[in-house]
Amino acid sequence: MKTISVIKKSTKEQLRSFWVLLLTLSMGPFFIFVYYLITESSKPQYNILVVNADMGNREHTNFGNDLISFFTTANVDQISTPFVVHKITARNEGIEKLKNKKADALIVISESFTQRLFALKNRDSLLTSEIEFVGDLTNTNYLISAVWANEIINRFALESTNNKQIIEVKETALGTSATINEFNMLVPGILIVSLIMLMFTASIAFVSEVENKTILRLKLSKLKTIEFLGGIAVVQLLVGLASVVLTLATAILLGFEYQGSLIIMFLIAALTSLSIISFSLIIAAITKSANEVLVVGNFPMFLFMFFTGAAFPLKGEALFSIAGYPINLQGFLTPTHAISALNKTLVMDMDLASIVPEIIAMVVLTLLYFAIGAIIFNNRHLKLVK
Amino acid sequence: MLQVELQQPIKKRFMEPMIKINGLKKKFGDFTAVDGLNFEIGKNEIFGLLGPNGAGKTTTINMICGLLPPTEGVINFSGDEKKDHKSLIGYCPQENIFYPKLTCLEQLQFVGQMYSFSSKVLTPRAHELLEMLGLKEKTNERANNLSGGMKRRLNICLALIHDPEILILDEPEAGLDPQSRILVRDFIKHFGKQKTVLLTTHNMDEADRLADRVAIIDYGKLLLLDTPQNLKKTIGDGDVLEMTFENSDEKKLDQFIERINRFSEGIKKGSNFILIKHPNIIEHLSEIKNSAESNGLFISEIKLRENTLEDVFIHLTGRNLRQ
Numbered sequence: 001m002k003t004i005s006v007i008k009k010s011t012k013e014q015l016r017s018f019w020v021l022l023l024t025l026s027m028g029p030f031f032i033f034v035y036y037l038i039t040e041s042s043k044p045q046y047n048i049l050v051v052n053a054d055m056g057n058r059e060h061t062n063f064g065n066d067l068i069s070f071f072t073t074a075n076v077d078q079i080s081t082p083f084v085v086h087k088i089t090a091r092n093e094g095i096e097k098l099k100n101k102k103a104d105a106l107i108v109i110s111e112s113f114t115q116r117l118f119a120l121k122n123r124d125s126l127l128t129s130e131i132e133f134v135g136d137l138t139n140t141n142y143l144i145s146a147v148w149a150n151e152i153i154n155r156f157a158l159e160s161t162n163n164k165q166i167i168e169v170k171e172t173a174l175g176t177s178a179t180i181n182e183f184n185m186l187v188p189g190i191l192i193v194s195l196i197m198l199m200f201t202a203s204i205a206f207v208s209e210v211e212n213k214t215i216l217r218l219k220l221s222k223l224k225t226i227e228f229l230g231g232i233a234v235v236q237l238l239v240g241l242a243s244v245v246l247t248l249a250t251a252i253l254l255g256f257e258y259q260g261s262l263i264i265m266f267l268i269a270a271l272t273s274l275s276i277i278s279f280s281l282i283i284a285a286i287t288k289s290a291n292e293v294l295v296v297g298n299f300p301m302f303l304f305m306f307f308t309g310a311a312f313p314l315k316g317e318a319l320f321s322i323a324g325y326p327i328n329l330q331g332f333l334t335p336t337h338a339i340s341a342l343n344k345t346l347v348m349d350m351d352l353a354s355i356v357p358e359i360i361a362m363v364v365l366t367l368l369y370f371a372i373g374a375i376i377f378n379n380r381h382l383k384l385v386k
Numbered sequence: 387m388l389q390v391e392l393q394q395p396i397k398k399r400f401m402e403p404m405i406k407i408n409g410l411k412k413k414f415g416d417f418t419a420v421d422g423l424n425f426e427i428g429k430n431e432i433f434g435l436l437g438p439n440g441a442g443k444t445t446t447i448n449m450i451c452g453l454l455p456p457t458e459g460v461i462n463f464s465g466d467e468k469k470d471h472k473s474l475i476g477y478c479p480q481e482n483i484f485y486p487k488l489t490c491l492e493q494l495q496f497v498g499q500m501y502s503f504s505s506k507v508l509t510p511r512a513h514e515l516l517e518m519l520g521l522k523e524k525t526n527e528r529a530n531n532l533s534g535g536m537k538r539r540l541n542i543c544l545a546l547i548h549d550p551e552i553l554i555l556d557e558p559e560a561g562l563d564p565q566s567r568i569l570v571r572d573f574i575k576h577f578g579k580q581k582t583v584l585l586t587t588h589n590m591d592e593a594d595r596l597a598d599r600v601a602i603i604d605y606g607k608l609l610l611l612d613t614p615q616n617l618k619k620t621i622g623d624g625d626v627l628e629m630t631f632e633n634s635d636e637k638k639l640d641q642f643i644e645r646i647n648r649f650s651e652g653i654k655k656g657s658n659f660i661l662i663k664h665p666n667i668i669e670h671l672s673e674i675k676n677s678a679e680s681n682g683l684f685i686s687e688i689k690l691r692e693n694t695l696e697d698v699f700i701h702l703t704g705r706n707l708r709q
Contacts, residue, residue, distance in 0.1 A: 213481060
């Protein structure tokens with residue numbers, strides 16, 4: 001009953017602390033957006049202009065148009081080609097754009113492209129089709145575009161004429177560079193970043209009772225420590241889950257393709273939120289005001305963000321292992337396990353059983369943080385003065 | 387320091403004691419904040435605890451509220467046996483303590499719920515309290531937006547929302563505007579007719595107007611306990627002449643006191659002032675003034691007034707209360 005009253009009161013206070021709430025909720029989506037821009041700007045992309053002069057044949061087949069479609073969908077050894085194809089009508093227009101660096105290469109498909117491919121297919125003629133590449137030979141982007149375009153055109157020609165390649169070239173991508181895109185790899189960490197920001201709202205929610213001295217009213221009343229802390233924790237948990245939902249929605253809107261179960265993701269998010277809230281209790285226990293929280297809280301926030309792999313991927317040497325699960329130095333911080341669990345679930349599509357070690361580690365650390373925080377908070381702020 | 391312990395028994399009206407304090411002592415390391423207090427506070431009594439800053443008033447109150455464990459001694463409460471110690475007491479601290487982001491009504495409901503009351507009981511009670519303390523118009527206003535006087539009144543409402551038997555007020559009139567002061571004073575008088583009120587103050591006038599009985603404490607010890615009228619009588623009837631000097635030469639002051647001793651029933655010397663008590667001091671005013679000037683003392687202020695509780699305190703401790 002009293003816990004429900006604390007939840008209601010804490011919710012009102014949280015909603016009325018509009019700017020703090022807005023900052024907490026917007027941090028995750030903001031990070032997603034920033035990382036999206038970073039990965040997008042660092043991703044190679046080649047702009048190719050195509051002039052399709054192909055006249056087609058009497059059966060209304062136009063291989064020129066088919067080739068343009070093939071450009072946008074073709075994969076070379078499972079690697080999607082980073083082409084953006086712009087169809088234009090005149091060669092001169094393309095050259096003008098190349099000169100102004102608005103494109104990397106110009107491809108001109110000849111008038112007889114369809115007819116000659118048909119002739120080759122039917123073995124009527126041995127005349128080859130002609131395609132012109134135009135570009136700045138000193139520009140690396142042109143060279144890469146030309147190599148990839150050449151590969152795609154050859155493949156299209158072979159498929160269209162039912163011929164086979166004389167030499168099969170196999171390309172092997174190093175690491176996960178071919179299968180997982182960088183943005184998808186970063187999203188689990190940023191989901192945890194959005195929860196790390198909870199450290200401030202949660203600490204301020206706890207410490208505001210001390211700062212406003214309203215803790216005295218609670219000490220005089222029949223409220224128990226666990227009811228007080230539990231009520232505030234529930235509200236902060238909801239803030240945390242809202243933050244994760246907003247962050248995930250932003251990521252999906254920007255192209256994040258998640259695997260696995262969202263239920264497991266929310267389970268991990270809820271556990272991480274509780275863990276951050278418990279850690280916030282330690283911060284609130286050693287501070288006396290929101291200002292102190294903002295100063296003291298910076299250190300653990302940076303530690304949680306940059307020492308756990310939340311802000312960018314991080315690997316550490318295992319200090320020891322428990323039942324085969326390696327524990328490294330950053331393993332004493334919950335986000336490390338949360339990110340590992342989210343990566344397994346959202347990126348690698350692994351099931352609940354595969355993240356049991358992470359969940360156990362998170363539960364143990366959360367209980368540890370809560371016990372330390374509750375004891376210090378109770379002794380410093382709630383207990384009778386000796 | 388003069389130590390007098392005159393404990394008047396609780397009057398008939400307050401025959402039944404609400405709080406019994408026996409040998410109450412509180413030590414912080416080597417420092418003794420409260421040193422063996424013994425007194426009783428009756429039901430329906432307004433009891434004033436007077437003393438200068440650092441006298442041990444707040445420490446005593448904190449022990450009564452259960453916020454501070456006594457080093458020695460016991461505090462017993464009577465009253466509704468169904469109510470536990472926490473429910474019996476409503477504490478209004480000197481500092482305004484409220485939830486700035488909640489409205490007046492919301493925080494009264496919340497604090498009441500912390501004492502296990504349902505909203506059904508609390509809502510009408512909150513409205514009643516807000517009306518009684520002149521905050522009806524501010525029911526749905528956030529506490530942060532209230533004026534200083536309103537915040538103080540809200541503080542009293544918060545102490546009373548759980549319907550306590552004992553209301554403890556720490557400096558209730560501190561920092562209040564005249565309107566709020568009258569409102570709070572009237573409310574305390576009204577409340578004191580039904581419940582027990584313990585108020586601490588260093589404002590003698592406040593205690594004189596409000597309290598049925600007053601205990602004067604200093605250095606953690608009880609100096610006097612009686613009704614304000616009886617306390618004033620302990621230093622005799624008559625007027626008090628308060629004379630403040632621009633210069634404070636101790637030797638000259640002593641010579642002056644020696645010369646005017648015959649006009650007085652009691653003289654108290656401060657750092658740069660003296661208090662002269664006499665039933666008919668006005669007749670000797672001119673002579674006293676001339677005597678001071680002839681002793682080389684330059685008078686900056688002369689005040690003639692009736693005997694007050696402050697005079698009682700100065701009589702007991704030899705120092706001004708506001709020091």
